[in-house]
Amino acid sequence: MDNAEDKKILNTSVEKAFKILDCFSMEKIELGVTEIANQIGTNKSVVYRMLATMDALNVIQQNPENGKYRLGLKLFELSQKVSIHKNFISKAKPYMEDLVKRAGETAHLAIYKNQKVYFLDKVVGRHDLQINSQIGTEKPLHCTGLGKVMLAFAEPHFEKVIDNINLERITTNTITQKIKLKQEIRRIKKEGFALDLEENEIGLVCVAVPVFDAKGKCIAAISTSGPSARFNKNEIQTYTGDLKYTANQLKHIFS
């Protein structure tokens, strides 16, 4: 039919409703009407009516003790029906858990979406010190191991993408030069794995490899990440092997 990326906002109420839902986060689990209204720059009564409506629909739940609002179980219910990659997550889960058993470090499963990496799933490692990542969120391509893997294997025109995306500096290690990033992607294509050496957060190291389906198409990427203190050269080599082993297992479960 039409281009998939040119859909426009045609109903402002619905847009506002999801703007409100986006105000909530892991830290801000409970918000008030006024608080939300200020945050999104909308009239208080508009926000109230939106919240009241979504409360009636179980999308939002008001805390009767203080009148503040939280995200409701309807969202939980709807998420269960999100078919895209749902099978993927559940099928990959045991292999991801096995990976964490072997490597000991937190593993992530991500896909390529809108020139970003999208975290689909996460299995936490056995150490106390852990990366604070969030399933369902996005990260830039240029400063993450998963992102660089995507550029190398899921994006046929990675040079064009690199020319167009913003190589924002996040840490002192972030690759911000197009030429350097293109070189790095070519190396990843050759060697089959990507590293993030504190390029996204100081102290955080990550190893990532692509996941191919039976037809050889890169459908996802998996990674192992943890503090730099636990990621020296030898360990990175071990983790790379662990990851490739798991990626190969995943290949076989997708016909």
Add this chain to the structure above:
Amino acid sequence: MDNAEDKKILNTSVEKAFKILDCFSMEKIELGVTEIANQIGTNKSVVYRMLATMDALNVIQQNPENGKYRLGLKLFELSQKVSIHKNFISKAKPYMEDLVKRAGETAHLAIYKNQKVYFLDKVVGRHDLQINSQIGTEKPLHCTGLGKVMLAFAEPHFEKVIDNINLERITTNTITQKIKLKQEIRRIKKEGFALDLEENEIGLVCVAVPVFDAKGKCIAAISTSGPSARFNKNEIQTYTGDLKYTANQLKHIFS
């Protein structure tokens, strides 16, 4: 502030948007504009604009191959932030898995919500023949083991609730008489477990017990269910023990 249950729909667009989202299910993962419009009795162009808007927000995703729509990853993202009972699910998970390891049959974790049982989580058993339940959905109180446990332990005024709810007949075994159900609830209160002997679906049997927190408040219920062929008297007794053991474990992890 106000009564928590009297929130009204004050924005029809938002209501329509979620009505559209509710059209999707595990079976109907992909729907067209016209299809949805007919199902909810709304004009085609209204549905289109809603879908286009939600597509722009990643709530919906259009399949470029056939123009049809699916639920999008935004819902997945939002569900990760639903704080209510989120901790509960993840903390309870290993104990639920252990329960399934012992009993072998599918286990459910549910809460009491709006005079219904709300399925929070599920761990599938090891048999091929399995109950086809859906996380994030609701079931009536009167014809499920989980529901009857809720009436007995989570609802102080169960008699009043029973007087008010519709004891709809689902199977020939469904308890449809108020007096009989009240008797049954009293027995459950005494013995600490509920049975569903094909009262909700012929062939399906279920054993359920309450989960209390440290203060003794019933916060949830857990169950084991499977085909009647695998649930004779002895097995039911064993499963009841398994369930009570797990419920006791869960009690200790909630201060």
Add this chain to the structure above:
DNA sequence: AACACTGTTTCAATTATTAAAACATAGTAT
């Protein structure tokens, strides 16, 4: 007791939503 802060309701002015019809495209059967 007065104040400041919530969430909630009201109501006329405004604006966005609506529905029917036309359009464009794809697939199918004649």
Add this chain to the structure above:
DNA sequence: ATACTATGTTTTAATAATTGAAACAGTGTT
């Protein structure tokens, strides 16, 4: 090939719903 029927998409004036300021009603605090 051609006509037919299905889809998703766009346009339009008519309409109905959203808006925002202000008042209201509670809470908790000073």
